[in-house]
Amino acid sequence: MGKELLSLAVVFICGVGVYVLARKSNRYDILFVPAPWMELLHGLLYLLIFFIHGWNIISGLYCLMTTALVLLSLVDLKSYEIPPSLNLWILAFGIIHFFVNISLWRSWLIGFFAVSLPLYLLFLASDGRAIGGGDIKLMAVCGLMIGWKNILLALFLGCILGSVIHIARMKIRGADRVLAMGPYLAAGVYISMLFGEEWIQWYLSGF
Numbered sequence: 001m002g003k004e005l006l007s008l009a010v011v012f013i014c015g016v017g018v019y020v021l022a023r024k025s026n027r028y029d030i031l032f033v034p035a036p037w038m039e040l041l042h043g044l045l046y047l048l049i050f051f052i053h054g055w056n057i058i059s060g061l062y063c064l065m066t067t068a069l070v071l072l073s074l075v076d077l078k079s080y081e082i083p084p085s086l087n088l089w090i091l092a093f094g095i096i097h098f099f100v101n102i103s104l105w106r107s108w109l110i111g112f113f114a115v116s117l118p119l120y121l122l123f124l125a126s127d128g129r130a131i132g133g134g135d136i137k138l139m140a141v142c143g144l145m146i147g148w149k150n151i152l153l154a155l156f157l158g159c160i161l162g163s164v165i166h167i168a169r170m171k172i173r174g175a176d177r178v179l180a181m182g183p184y185l186a187a188g189v190y191i192s193m194l195f196g197e198e199w200i201q202w203y204l205s206g207f
Helices: 002-025 035-053 057-079 084-100 102-114 116-125 133-146 148-173 182-204
Strands: none
Touching: 002 035, 002 057, 035 057, 035 182, 057 084, 057 133, 057 182, 084 102, 084 133, 102 116, 102 133, 102 148, 116 133, 133 148, 133 182, 148 182
């Protein structure tokens, strides 16, 4: 038990350290968020991944992907734009994950298109008013990483979170109608990474 707690403590410290390095690099405009709170949150996000998925290369890839999700969420909240470099970052992790767990290659490949293709058609039909190109690319690369079932769940969760939280923000804080979907989609992806398989099995088994 002592070794497990020490290992998790190391993971938490690594999570905090990675965010500190990202913040000090000043590559992305994330300084508008109070650093101590975000550093602790980032460490907790890392901790949850290893606590649930254990010590393996997949957990490591999920953590690095989580860093990209956090950064793009902060940038999108302020600029309504997801940096292409962060989507490419997730794509790189997805390709590594693809070959590490290649026995499930169909799930990863279908996941790339399962959500991104319908969203792209929506983008074309609405002339870009309904969804942003960065969001489409985000769901494509995340689908490659977590598979088609989990990316569908991530979209569902992201839409629910986005609707509920943004409506609350509009009523309470008078927020604008324009919605940055990146943070909510990222939250849906993270939750699906943690609990997607269990929740999907629970749903398919008839509760």
